[in-house]
Amino acid sequence: MSASIRLKSLTRDFDVSKPWLNRVIERLPRATLRAVDDVSLEIPENSVYALVGESGSGKSTIGRIVAGLVPASSGVVEVNGIDIVSTGAEQAAEARRNLQMIFQDPYASLNPRWKVRDIIAEPVAIRGVATDGLAERLLEQVGLSAADAGKFPHEFSGGQRQRICIARALASHPRIIICDEPTSALDVSVQSQVLNLMSDLREEMGLTYLFISHDLTVVQHMADRIGVLYLGALVEEAPRDRLFAEPKHPYTQMLFAAAPRMDAFGREVEPPKGEIPDAINPPPGCHYHPRCPLATDLCRSVVPETRRIGATRVRCHHAE
Amino acid sequence: MSEPVLSVRDLVVEIPTRRGILRPVDGVSYDITKGEILGVVGESGAGKSMTGNAVIGLLDRPARIASGEILLTGEPIHHLKGEALRRLRGRRMGMIFQDPLTSLNPLLTVGDQLTETILEHLPVSRAKALNRAVAALDEVGIPAARQRIGSYPHEFSGGMRQRVVIALALCAEPELVIADEPTTALDVSVQAQIIALLKRLCRERGVAVMLVTHDMGVIAEAADRVAVMYAGRLAELGPVRDVVGRARHPYTTGLMASTPDASRGQRRLRQIPGSMPRLDALPEGCPFHPRCDRAEVRCRQAPGPSLTACDGRAACWFPMHQPEETPA
Numbered sequence: 001m002s003a004s005i006r007l008k009s010l011t012r013d014f015d016v017s018k019p020w021l022n023r024v025i026e027r028l029p030r031a032t033l034r035a036v037d038d039v040s041l042e043i044p045e046n047s048v049y050a051l052v053g054e055s056g057s058g059k060s061t062i063g064r065i066v067a068g069l070v071p072a073s074s075g076v077v078e079v080n081g082i083d084i085v086s087t088g089a090e091q092a093a094e095a096r097r098n099l100q101m102i103f104q105d106p107y108a109s110l111n112p113r114w115k116v117r118d119i120i121a122e123p124v125a126i127r128g129v130a131t132d133g134l135a136e137r138l139l140e141q142v143g144l145s146a147a148d149a150g151k152f153p154h155e156f157s158g159g160q161r162q163r164i165c166i167a168r169a170l171a172s173h174p175r176i177i178i179c180d181e182p183t184s185a186l187d188v189s190v191q192s193q194v195l196n197l198m199s200d201l202r203e204e205m206g207l208t209y210l211f212i213s214h215d216l217t218v219v220q221h222m223a224d225r226i227g228v229l230y231l232g233a234l235v236e237e238a239p240r241d242r243l244f245a246e247p248k249h250p251y252t253q254m255l256f257a258a259a260p261r262m263d264a265f266g267r268e269v270e271p272p273k274g275e276i277p278d279a280i281n282p283p284p285g286c287h288y289h290p291r292c293p294l295a296t297d298l299c300r301s302v303v304p305e306t307r308r309i310g311a312t313r314v315r316c317h318h319a320e
Numbered sequence: 321m322s323e324p325v326l327s328v329r330d331l332v333v334e335i336p337t338r339r340g341i342l343r344p345v346d347g348v349s350y351d352i353t354k355g356e357i358l359g360v361v362g363e364s365g366a367g368k369s370m371t372g373n374a375v376i377g378l379l380d381r382p383a384r385i386a387s388g389e390i391l392l393t394g395e396p397i398h399h400l401k402g403e404a405l406r407r408l409r410g411r412r413m414g415m416i417f418q419d420p421l422t423s424l425n426p427l428l429t430v431g432d433q434l435t436e437t438i439l440e441h442l443p444v445s446r447a448k449a450l451n452r453a454v455a456a457l458d459e460v461g462i463p464a465a466r467q468r469i470g471s472y473p474h475e476f477s478g479g480m481r482q483r484v485v486i487a488l489a490l491c492a493e494p495e496l497v498i499a500d501e502p503t504t505a506l507d508v509s510v511q512a513q514i515i516a517l518l519k520r521l522c523r524e525r526g527v528a529v530m531l532v533t534h535d536m537g538v539i540a541e542a543a544d545r546v547a548v549m550y551a552g553r554l555a556e557l558g559p560v561r562d563v564v565g566r567a568r569h570p571y572t573t574g575l576m577a578s579t580p581d582a583s584r585g586q587r588r589l590r591q592i593p594g595s596m597p598r599l600d601a602l603p604e605g606c607p608f609h610p611r612c613d614r615a616e617v618r619c620r621q622a623p624g625p626s627l628t629a630c631d632g633r634a635a636c637w638f639p640m641h642q643p644e645e646t647p648a
Contacts, residue, residue: 054507055478157595158364187363187534192578192589199588214507217537221580221589258512260537262576265561271516272509275477 002081004176004208005043005066010075012036012061012232016280033279035061037232038075040306043208043225045175050211050223050240052255056276058232059212063178066210067101068092079176100169104181106161110153116164117149123172138167142197159190166197176208183218195222216259220244228252231279231287236319238312248312248319250292286317294318323394324351325495325528326375331388331398333367333374333552342599344370344383346552347626352496352528357519359543359560360532361575365596367552368532372498374398375530376413377405393495411441414489414527418501420481424473430457430484431469434491441492456487460517479510483517490521497522500532515542536579540564548572551597551607554627556634566641568634571608606636614638 017023017030036058043049051059064070066077072085082095100123103109110119120138121131136146142163153161162182169177182198183191195218201207213219219226220240227237228249236249247253254272274291277283286304289295296318304317333345345367352358360368373379375390377400390398392412400408409415417423425433434453438444444452450469457465460483473481482502489497499518503511519542522529531543539546539560546563548556548571556569567573577590594611597603606624609615618637619625625635633639 054509159595188536188575189363189578189592190595192580193591195580196588196591216508217580255508258509260508260511260515260535260541262537262540262564262579262581265540265564271513275479275510276507 002045003042003078004045004080005041005049005210006076006078007039007041007062007066008076008078010036010039010062010065010077011073012058012065012070013073031280034282035232035279036065036072039227039229039232039234041227041234041237043176043210045208046202046206047224048202048209048211048222050213050219050226051229052213052216052219052226053229054214054255054276056231056279057229059214059229060180061232062229063101063180063210063212067099067178068096069101097172098174099176099178100172100174102162102165102169102177102179102182105185106158106165107185109165110161112153114152115149116151116153116156119153119164120149120168120171123168127172134171135167138170139164141170141201142167143193157190158186159193162186162190162194163197166194166201170201170205175206176210178210178212180212181214182211184213184215191218198222216255228255231276231282233287233315234306234313235288235316236312236314242311246312248309248314249288249316250294250319251288254291286315288316324353324391325393326352326530327389327391327394328371328375329389329391331371331374331390332386333370333379333383334386335383337600339600343386344552344599345374347388348547348549348552348554349388349627350547350554350557352530354495354528355522355526356545357522357529357531357543359539359546360530360549361534361536361539361546362549362555363534363575363596365551365599366549368534368549369500370552371549372415372500372530372532375496376409376415376498377401378415407441410437410494411492412494412496414492414494414497416482416485416489416497416499416502418504420478420485420505421473423485424481424488426473429470429472430476433484434469434488437488438491452491453487456491457484459521460484460487460490461513462487478506479513482506482510482514486514486517486521490525490527493525494527496528496530498530498532501534502531503538504533504535511538518542536564536576548575551602552599553607553624554635555608556636557627558633562633568631568639568641569608569636570612570614570640572634573640574611608636 012035014033014035016033018028053059065072076083077085079095084092084095117135120135125131135149139148140146144163183194211222223240225239226243227234230251236252247256258272283290285301286299289299298317304315306313306315329349331345331348335342362368374385385398389396431453435449438449438452454465462468462483503514543560546560547554550571555571556563574592592611603610605621606619609619625637627635
């Protein structure tokens with residue numbers, strides 16, 4: 001099976017310096033924030049790859065780079081075998097034609113002045129292809145009715161809007177869909193409807209998903225393979241069952257322990273220590289060491305390399 | 321059991337509109353005792369925040385308490401207005417909001433905000449108030465509290481800001497704290513810290529807490545008792561183990577089954593068909609019947625089920641688990 005998306009040493013730096021006059025007066029150096037730090041991963045065709053992490057871990061930035069919304073600073077981003085970083089704009093656009101995105105907030109990602117029909121057909125219409133009946137067919141496919149095509153977004157609930165976003169994403173027959181927190185803004189009963197729809201569509205249409213989420217239970221339900229991000233770096237990657245059965249990185253273990261559980265009545269656990277550090281001045285060595293129970297002098301000075309243990313890739317000196 | 325700290329009796333909140341009167345909260349009753357955390361759970365529009373706001377007197381006009389009683393340690397407070405209400409708020413009732421950035425004043429240091437609240441409600445000197453403020457920050461786990469007291473809200477991270485808000489809610493030593501989605505804007509690791517903090521403060525100080533959230537996992541972990549709300553009414557009310565373990569209302573079961581949980585190993589999630597009815601188009605009888613797969617003729621007829629009309633735990637004519645199954 002070939003890989004739909006392949007990232008090699010992907011890095012993205014953001015310039016977060018103060019304006020130049022402030023730098024001169026206050027004698028400040030330029031400041032950069034490394035949002036994505038040397039991330040390599042492969043997403044096989046017709047699979048679901050989930051990126052999880054807390055806020056500021058770079059998961060959305062990776063999704064945006066793959067979608068071409070944010071340029072990469074360095075590294076390789078291959079979509080269906082074409083490197084969209086180094087090739088010309090035209091070829092990159094051609095490669096990205098196979099790729100669509102679903103955003104978190106269905107209230108912000110639909111134009112309130114457009115009818116649903118135009119919103120859904122836009123990705124196809126922009127290429128000058130006829131779109132007769134396309135919106136109606138897609139609306140039925142995502143569980144709405146064809147008559148909804150003439151309505152405006154405000155006439156729909158959050159879950160229905162997210163279905164419209166999915167219909168729009170499907171309009172141009174993409175093979176890859178990047179979903180950035182697609183259900184975070186939805187209620188649980190609606191979330192389950194949308195997740196089921198996404199699973200069905202994947203099977204029917206052979207889609208590949210890059211699924212970005214902070215919610216471990218959703219990720220556990222949807223993903224085939226999971227990558228855990230911390231401060232822009234992929235600290236652990238494993239097939240879903242492997243990761244949940246045997247998390248190797250102390251950060252992954254902490255995330256699992258901290259997630260609220262339905263069977264944990266009155267659970268008294270030692271809450272995790274500390275918070276995500278400042279990404280502009282990350283701690284030296286392993287970025288996780290100030291919060292890590294296993295940290296040694298080695299962790300405080302040397303950045304760990306990615307190691308392979310069985311089916312797991314982990315970036316920790318002490319994982320075994 | 322001692323007298324409950326908060327007692328809500330048949331609370332009805334109404335919003336008059338041009339197209340008629342809407343009832344976002346309709347006949348809700350519950351008690352919270354000293355040192356107890358009552359979790360109020362439901363989806364958006366279920367009326368959970370509206371209930372909390374009604375208790376603390378923060379309903380935005382034109383919403384108003386139409387009938388029912390709210391008793392704080394036995395005294396009715398639902399009719400209070402203006403100055404009398406302001407004395408109560410902060411002093412005897414604290415509030416923690418969802419977004420810690422918007423509930424702190426960005427132009428005042430956290431020390432100013434804490435001392436202002438303490439001076440307003442307690443008869444202490446300025447110097448004493450400052451010491452209390454430092455102690456309050458210390459208690460919620462802010463490191464180097466004496467140095468941080470001069471910091472502005474933007475200098476704190478999200479989790480630390482929420483700790484400041486909790487310190488602010490607790491600094492005048494209220495008997496009741498209403499926490500409206502206190503961890504929803506936070507990351508999981510920070511969420512776990514805040515829940516642990518709330519539980520500790522509740523236990524140590526004997527504060528009664530009303531924890532409003534949409535997250536069943538948070539409820540299971542933090543609450544002693546749970547109130548499940550649907551379309552402005554209580555669907556189910558009981559001890560957390562019973563409600564989560566043996567839910568009687570089909571809505572509660574549906575809510576839990578639609579939360580992904582790999583230990584059940586299902587490929588598809590159970591869905592509750594449809595969505596919550598709009599307040600201006602509530603169905604006759606049980607508000608949940610159009611989405612319920614157990615609905616029968618009686619469910620479609622008025623009057624709808626209520627806790628008191630049914631078994632006292634679930635507002636359902638045909639509850640899922642029978643009473644004798646529930647351990648006492």
